[in-house]
Amino acid sequence: VGMDQTHERKMSFEGAEGRPAPPTSLPLQGQGGVASQRKKLSAPPISLSLDQSEDDLFDTPDDLDINVDDLDTPDEADYTDHEIDWEEPQASQRDSAKEAVEPIPTYSAQEERQDSKLWRTVIIGEQEHRINMKSLEPYQKVISHGGYYGNGANAIIVFAACFLPDSDREDYHEIMENLFLYVISTLELMVAEDYMIVYLNGATPHRRMPGLNWLKRCYQMIDRRLRKNLKSFIIVHPSWFIRTILAITKPFISSKFSSKIKYVNSLAELEELIPMEYVHIPECIIRSATCLTYKCMAIYLRHCSVQYKSKRRKHQGTDQLHT
Template sequence: GFEFCAPFGWRKQERILRRARLEDLSGIAKTGCLYRSGQDRLGRQVVVVIGKWFRPESMDLDKAFLYLVKMLDEINGEYSVVYFHTLTGQENRPSFRWMRAVYDNMEYRFKKNLKSLCIVHPTMWTKVLTWWFTTFMAPAIKAKVHNVAGLQELYTVIDPNHLQIPAFITEHDIVLNGFGAVAYSHNHSLAGTPTTPVK
């Protein structure tokens, strides 16, 4: 599997991309933990990660990586990632080793095209982990990582109409931050129909 791989050259990257294009990855898509959802306010594609729905112990992590590669290959341009840490538990945390393997095996163009990584509802654990990871393993993306306290702040960079998220995230945000995001969404949304998650 990819977890034990070191960085590889272009031949390895080609094999990974070929697998991503050919393998049946519908099982990962059905988890709902990773999907595309519209564009941010700068016109970049948005990739959404739902931490609560990511369960490493019961998932094929090789296929999860391939699904991400397939998605980024289809975007083939600049993109932003929004990771929702909302209501996640120990069972939702990937190993540090796997996270590093994902980064090491990712094509350079995917790293270059990542323009923003927003971590919504961060905790001390996510802050320490991202500091460690971006300081020692991936310093190139350190300036791209942003801790976002709630949806109202997120909506300043991504229009609510372009962001499909599970109801539990909105409900938890109301508990944490009140109805500010709901009011902001109503008053600042641009015209448009929400996009549906990629399957």
């Protein structure tokens, strides 16, 4: 009977719709078993009719209907601050841009000339160097041109150590580096043929004495032509420090350079060697030399007085013996 009822339902559905009716329940267990142990889940009715319209296909339940007007959307103030304006910026933005960006300063012709004087570009050993001339203003007198000697353009280069900076300065190494470049570049400009260097050591305290490494570097960085054309290196008023340094470094100095070194103890002795017409002697060295001359004169007079007294005593003793 059950089979006949099922068959009749199938035939009735096929006759009505042309297709078998979908099942209305899902068995969770096998076909065999007690009917009370079966659990059935009800499925929603599914319509497979081809006669449905497009409106029926796209109908959504009431709980899924969304009203666009009820949605929360950001206000204009929420995104206008971050919106990129591809057109002309606002007035406030233009004002802030003007305050942030400073205009490029324009130099006058005089200011450009003054700025160019603060830096000098030199080429030493095929390398380009820049010299801070502003920091060397108090020390540019350390090297000067003292005229010429003999026949031709034989230059006299005067190096005054009294104009060197104090070694206790914080920027001492920076100044000496710029001064080193300044001395080498100036020497190349002053010298055309043979030349001599007059090193004025008088009135120079120990704190202003150049280091041995600095002097050695100066000599090594001098162009080979300048080293070859150096004919004499005169040291005026040499101190025990200078003599000691040269004595220690003599084994490491070439014999040619050692033969060019001469010691001069006074300006009068220097005047006998070179023309002094264009040689600039600093006032501190002149005062020091004058004081040194007075001291030498005092020592000489004291020595003469001692010798006179000793001779007088001898004569007095001889006279008493004769008497």
